[in-house]
Amino acid sequence: MAAASTIYLDNHATTRLDPRVLEAMLPWLTDHYGNAGSTTHELGREARAAVDEARATFAAAIGATPREIVFTSGATESANLAILGTAARIRRLTGGISRGQFVTVATEHAAVLDPLAHLEQAGFEVVRLPVVQQEDAAGQPGRIRLADLRAALRPDTILVSVLLANNEIGVIQDIPAIAEIVHAAGAVLHVDAAQGLGRMTVDVDALGADLASFSGHKCHGPKGVGAVYVRRRGRAVRIEPLVYGGGQERGLRSGTLDVPAIVGLAEAARLANAELAADVPRMQGLRDSLWTMLAGSIPGLALNGPSLEACDPSGRLVRLVNNLNVHVPEVDGQSLLATLAADGLALSSGSACASESPGPSHVPQAIGRDQDQARASLRFGLSRFTTAADVTEAAARISAGVIRLRSL
Numbered sequence: 415m416a417a418a419s420t421i422y423l424d425n426h427a428t429t430r431l432d433p434r435v436l437e438a439m440l441p442w443l444t445d446h447y448g449n450a451g452s453t454t455h456e457l458g459r460e461a462r463a464a465v466d467e468a469r470a471t472f473a474a475a476i477g478a479t480p481r482e483i484v485f486t487s488g489a490t491e492s493a494n495l496a497i498l499g500t501a502a503r504i505r506r507l508t509g510g511i512s513r514g515q516f517v518t519v520a521t522e523h524a525a526v527l528d529p530l531a532h533l534e535q536a537g538f539e540v541v542r543l544p545v546v547q548q549e550d551a552a553g554q555p556g557r558i559r560l561a562d563l564r565a566a567l568r569p570d571t572i573l574v575s576v577l578l579a580n581n582e583i584g585v586i587q588d589i590p591a592i593a594e595i596v597h598a599a600g601a602v603l604h605v606d607a608a609q610g611l612g613r614m615t616v617d618v619d620a621l622g623a624d625l626a627s628f629s630g631h632k633c634h635g636p637k638g639v640g641a642v643y644v645r646r647r648g649r650a651v652r653i654e655p656l657v658y659g660g661g662q663e664r665g666l667r668s669g670t671l672d673v674p675a676i677v678g679l680a681e682a683a684r685l686a687n688a689e690l691a692a693d694v695p696r697m698q699g700l701r702d703s704l705w706t707m708l709a710g711s712i713p714g715l716a717l718n719g720p721s722l723e724a725c726d727p728s729g730r731l732v733r734l735v736n737n738l739n740v741h742v743p744e745v746d747g748q749s750l751l752a753t754l755a756a757d758g759l760a761l762s763s764g765s766a767c768a769s770e771s772p773g774p775s776h777v778p779q780a781i782g783r784d785q786d787q788a789r790a791s792l793r794f795g796l797s798r799f800t801t802a803a804d805v806t807e808a809a810a811r812i813s814a815g816v817i818r819l820r821s822l
Contacts (some may be wrong), residue, residue, distance in 0.1 A: 418758030421808045425736065425795035426581045426609060427762060431678075432634040432798075438681040439636065442674040450671045451660065461673045468680035472641060475683035476607075476626070477617035484642045484663045485676050489608035490525040492627035492642035493575070495667065496604045497529045499653030500573050500625070501538065506654060512537030514572040517601075519543050519558055520780045521583075525627070526575050526606055541566045545585075547782040554720045554732045555781050556585030560595060567599040575604040578621070579614065582764055582777040582793055583719030584737025586614070588726060593622025602651050608632050608640075612686035612693060612798070613734050618643050624651045628683075630675065634798065635682030639675035693798045698735035700796055700805050705738055707809035712816050714743040718778050718791055738794040739778070745819045747774070747789025753815040754792075759808060763791050 422430070442464060448457025450465045469480045486492045497516070504514055516530055520542045527542075534540040543562050546553035553559060558576070567574075574596045579586045589605055596603045604625040610616040611633040618626050626643040630636050644666070645651050659668035702722055709715050718739040724732040742750060751763060764775030774788035783791065792812075796805075 418811070420758045420760055421804050421811075422760045423794045423796065423800070423804070423808060424760045424762050425797040425800075426632075426793060427795070428631045428637065429634045429797050430799050431631075431636060432682060432685060434685060435635055435678045435681045439674040439678040442677050446673075448673075450673055451662065461671075464673055465671055465676055468676045471680040472628075472683050475611070475616075475680075475687050476628070476643060477619045478643050479647065481664075482643055482646050484644060484666045485671060485679070486640045486642055486667055487638055488640035489523075489606065489627045489629035489632070490640075492629075492640050493523075493525040493604070493606055494529050495642050495656055496625040496627060496644075496653065497526065497573065497575060498533070498656055499666070500602060500604075500651075501533050501536075502654035502656070503652055504572055514570045515539045515541060515568055516572055517541045517543065517563070517566050517574040519545060519576055519587075521545055521556060521580055521585075521777045522575065522577055523581055523606060523608075526577075526604075530575070538572075545780055548718065549782060554585065554724055554726070556580060556583050556719050556777075557587055557732065558592075560588070560591055563592060563595055567595070567601065569600070571599055571601040573602045573604055573625075575606065577609075578605050578607040578616070578626075579609040579734050579737075580719070580777065581609050582775060583739045583781065584609075584734035585719050586730070586732055586734060589621045589623070597622065597649065609734065611683055612690065613697070613736050614694070614731075615687075615690065618645070624649065625653070628679075630679040630682055633682050633686045636675045636678040639672055639679045641679065689798065694735050697796045697798070697800065700800055700802060701736060701738050701794070703802070704794065704796075704805045704809055705740075707806070708740065708812060711809070711813040712742065716741045716743070718781065718783065736796040738796075739791060740794075741778070741783060741787050741791045742816055743787075743790065745790055745816060747786070747791070749819055750790060750792070750815070753819060754812060757811045757815055759811055761795075762793050763789065764793060 448461040450461040452458035473480045548555045602624045605623040608629040624645045629640040720732045778788040
């Protein structure tokens with residue numbers, strides 16, 4: 415019997431490289447291979463010009479200026495540079511003393527939670543805000559309560575770090591409102607925006623972000639490249655480097671610049687914005703159809719996170735248009751994932767960065783699911799390359815797999 419064709423629905427973990435991005439990268443992988451730091455000859459000057467153009471393109475895509483963009487290896491490094499670089503700046507100003515408070519959210523990605531845990535061990539205080547529970551009728555599941563944020567802030571609060579959009583349950587935080595509260599307290603706001611590009615408008619000024627992290631491979635760009643936005647206008651912020659060596663990226667991130675990847679990141683961000691108006695309603699329609707088919711064929715299926723149509727008082731969607739996360743009752747989580755993988759379905763139960771952890775994801779547990787419910791949760795991420803046929807076939811395979819498991 416022939417193996418089932420693969421249906422890829424794990425686009426919160428990584429996305430397919432857009433062929434147009436690859437086309438933009440190819441010249442810099444082949445004939446134009448100069449080092450952007452070697453500007454004494456033409457190949458080096460070409461590479462430098464390509465990086466400068468990419469920086470301007472990426473900055474325009476997120477509403478920043480070119481000098482506010484620092485290229486990195488991805489959102490994990492970007493978040494570490496933003497958070498640990500801020501802490502290093504505090505230590506420098508206080509003569510090496512680790513004192514002050516950092517605030518984050520219980521559902522953050524490990525790229526934020528882990529460096530903050532490191533700072534906690536070093537002597538800083540870290541507060542992790544709870545989120546609205548799944549069964550709470552007041553508020554949107556997965557969002558923070560602004561009153562909790564206000565209560566947590568102190569005169570010595572240094573930085574607040576909040577995901578723009580959660581990589582598991584898709585909840586979009588009210589970042590502009592959060593920024594207003596954080597800035598009134600005199601603190602800095604870091605926004606992990608890795609899941610935003612290509613799924614919603616991302617404008618760092620409109621968000622009120624002081625620092626923001628981005629990743630290429632989440633928006634149909636290459637792996638191994640990202641950027642951190644560091645505000646240099648008006649309410650400018652200063653951070654310290656974590657890596658020393660060649661002084662690249664204005665001394666904030668030493669190391670030879672990966673010209674092909676940087677060009678690819680910029681092209682992916684440009685395409686994300688150029689095609690947003692077409693991609694958003696198409697992904698949203700496919701996501702809604704997937705939920706309708708699954709809910710109609712799997713008794714007891716429950717949504718994790720906000721309702722698909724939920725909006726905040728300003729009319730903005732509270733959930734990413736490409737995201738679906740469901741709890742499948744009466745099945746073992748590990749058996750469910752193994753069954754679906756054998757049926758050719760590429761999806762997951764949580765963050766790819768935590769896939770080797772033996773325990774269930776912390777995100778569904780933070781909204782009130784127990785460990786077994788968290789294990790038996792499925793995360794779906796759609797993309798511009800997902801088709802209606804993919805969604806229909808995936809729903810059929812998942813329903814059949816659940817029926818088989820429940821009959822055992």
